[in-house]
Every structure is written in C-alpha cells, then in structure tokens.
Amino acid sequence: MSKPRSQTIRIFLPSGNPRGIRKVERTSNSNIRLIEIPRTDLHLFYEMKEAGDMGIYFLVGGNQLYIGQTMDLSTRIKQHDKTKAFWQRAFIVVLNNDFRTLDHLYCLEKTAIEHAQAAGRFSLENGTAGNTHRHLHDSIRSDCENIFDEIDTLLAVLNQDFFNEKQKSIVEVEALLEATAQFEIHPAQENSSKDNINEYSIPNTWTGRTITVFCRSRDKILRGKGLFNVETEQILLLEGTMIYRKISETLSSGWREIYQQWLASNFLADSKDPDYYVLQSAQLCTSPSMAAALVLGNNRNGWQYWRTERGLTLDEVYRKK
Known part of the structure; x- marks a missing residue:
C-alpha cells in the first residue's frame, strides 16, 4: 500500500440522514464511489442511478463478511436480501468509466477476499477465493492496486476496517x-x-x-x-x-x-x-x-x-x- 498522502474526502447524504445511505468519494482524481447502505434503506438504493451499475460489494453483520462482484448491483443485492440473513449493512463500490471491465471486477474481488482472509478480523462467508482463471494484463493489476488502496481509505473514513489485522492482546x-x-x-x-x-x-x-x-x-x-x-x-x-x-x-x-x-x-x-x-x-x-x-x-x-x-x-x- 502506498504511503499516506493529503486528500479531501466528500461525504454526501442523499436523504439527509447521517445514519442512512452515505456516498463517499475523493474530491479529485477519484477512481470509485463508495456507498454505505443500511439494509433497512435498500428500497432507497434501488431508486439510485448507481443501482444498475457494475461493482464489488461488502455485506457486513456482526463478525461476518461477504465479498462479491456483479454486473448489476441492484439484481445481486436483491438476491442476497432474500438468501442471506446475517448482514445489516452493505458497502458498494462503483467503478468509474475507465475501469468498468470484468477484469477489474474479478481482480478487485479476489484482492479484497485475500486481504480480508489475511487480516482475519471477520468470518468470511464466501464459498470461493474469487476468480483464479483470468490472465490479467499488468496494467489491470496496477489499476486494481490503486483502486484497492482507495477502497481501503474510503472504508476507513466510514470506520470500517476489513483488511488490517486486529491488534493482538x-x-x-x-x-x-x-x-x-x-x-x-x-x-x-x-x-x-x-x-x-x-x-x-x-x-x-x-x-x-x-x-x-x-x-x-x-x-x-x-x-x-x-x-x-x-x-x-x-x-x-x-x-x-x-x-x-x-x-x-x-x-x-x-x-x-x-x-x-x-x-x-x-x-x-x-x-x-x-x-x-x-x-x-x-x-x-x-x-x-x-x-x-x-x-x-x-x-x-x-x-x-x-x-x-x-x-x-x-x-x-x-x-x-
């Protein structure tokens, strides 16, 4: 991960409720937009333009975490709302136009799963370790390293720490x-x-x-x-x-x-x-x-x-x- 640098982060409250849906992104040179969604506010998310986008997502509840990727966030989250009971909040990462490819999705999902497994802070509910069969160009890997650093930063702004190992007793x-x-x-x-x-x-x-x-x-x-x-x-x-x-x-x-x-x-x-x-x-x-x-x-x-x-x-x- 790169060394910390000064940056400005913008948090937008679509409904005006600080405990409701929150959109977080850098004010300049942003690769992504991170959206925090309480499960009780999913109906509001489905009305947002990002609901039909592609991206990766994190479902969190207690000490359980699920990481996934999809070409249609609304459809996939609706499926998880019916089949997965453990989660209370979703954190959705929408990529900007330059990075909306399957290669970026698969690489980011796998990278996030590996870092979450290594950190050991949550019980990971994924049945797989992510896609392992794609041969990625070096430029894709470089893109994803930068995007993952940005995801980690924006999650930290929302007090979410999925990827850093828990302090030992x-x-x-x-x-x-x-x-x-x-x-x-x-x-x-x-x-x-x-x-x-x-x-x-x-x-x-x-x-x-x-x-x-x-x-x-x-x-x-x-x-x-x-x-x-x-x-x-x-x-x-x-x-x-x-x-x-x-x-x-x-x-x-x-x-x-x-x-x-x-x-x-x-x-x-x-x-x-x-x-x-x-x-x-x-x-x-x-x-x-x-x-x-x-x-x-x-x-x-x-x-x-x-x-x-x-x-x-x-x-x-x-x-x-």
Whole structure:
C-alpha cells in the first residue's frame, strides 16, 4: 500500500440522514464511489442511478463478511436480501468509466477476499477465493492496486476496517515472542561477531539502522525472518527464510522475475515443508510488501505482515505516529 498522502474526502447524504445511505468519494482524481447502505434503506438504493451499475460489494453483520462482484448491483443485492440473513449493512463500490471491465471486477474481488482472509478480523462467508482463471494484463493489476488502496481509505473514513489485522492482546504478543525466540539475531552493523554475520550471509553493503522482523503465513507459522532498514524501508531476507513455491499470477511481473532468478541461481532449496523452499543466502527486497509477497507467494501489505520482536507491525511502529 502506498504511503499516506493529503486528500479531501466528500461525504454526501442523499436523504439527509447521517445514519442512512452515505456516498463517499475523493474530491479529485477519484477512481470509485463508495456507498454505505443500511439494509433497512435498500428500497432507497434501488431508486439510485448507481443501482444498475457494475461493482464489488461488502455485506457486513456482526463478525461476518461477504465479498462479491456483479454486473448489476441492484439484481445481486436483491438476491442476497432474500438468501442471506446475517448482514445489516452493505458497502458498494462503483467503478468509474475507465475501469468498468470484468477484469477489474474479478481482480478487485479476489484482492479484497485475500486481504480480508489475511487480516482475519471477520468470518468470511464466501464459498470461493474469487476468480483464479483470468490472465490479467499488468496494467489491470496496477489499476486494481490503486483502486484497492482507495477502497481501503474510503472504508476507513466510514470506520470500517476489513483488511488490517486486529491488534493482538498482551497474551498473544507474549506467545509470539516465545515462538520467535529461536530466530533472534542482531542487526549486522551492531554485531561485532564476524562468524554470526557470515552465518546469515549478510552483504557488506547492508548499512543503516535496522531491526529484526518476522513474517507469518495464514496458518500462523513463522516463515520469514529479516532485517528492516529504518532509513531506506528495505528488508533483507535472511538465510533460512521460507519461500512459498506457488507464486500467484497476480504478483507483479517484476517480483515474479526476481523469484525466477532466485530459482535459476540456486538461491532456493527444498525444505521439509513441501509447500516451501528455503532461502540459501540473504536477499534484498526494496519494500516490506515485496518481501512479504515473495515469502507468502501473493500480494500482501508488508507493513501489516512484518512484525518486530515485540509483536508489533511495521505499520504500528513506523507509520502510525
């Protein structure tokens, strides 16, 4: 996800009721319009021009969440109103004219499902993980990355947090610290033991203030270990890091190329886990998200997935200040 930037958000109340339908969008360079609809106000939404548009949507009730996409929002929401009892509010994302294609819909739906699953804040009611059979052009993926960032921002304006991992309790953090004890190392520039540095094949060019960070997969098993450079925001993946074998087609072409280079250069070896390779030497990643994607095999917000020794995310320590 891109770094926060200043922007102006407009909230429009079609009925004048602040607890009713709300339309939210950026005042400039907006790719989407987000509409919040209480279930009791669906009849009002059906009268709006957006009701016949294509888009993706989120149905929310308690700790349950359903994510979908459709070419006709009115028809699909009416179906869910008859068949799904759990939800109380719908959040509908209408794309602007430049992005009204099936490819954009499928990519956004799948991206949203993956991020919601990774965050684990809600019980996801989807029966599938989204469309996995479309071969998307890089420009479509780039569009969807920007649109997804905008969706996340507009949802946050409405106090909806579907995609960020829930803050852990003290007990959970202590458990994480105990589990990561076996991975404890010191940043190269702060360690005078040459043998320890060589053990992890840390390059001499790695300089700057760093901290040790860890990355877990969805099954909560620690997979990645690295050094985060506070000044450059790079991550040096350390020897012994686990790398998922099945790289997603939605991963950027540049990152997939790096993965293939690692394979060709014998940087990756078989491990005891058949789903993962093990990294044979330290490798530099230009961002936390690149490092998380290469470890876990799919696009991830690395600022949420990499954690410090105290169990805090990089986002909590270095961006939410």
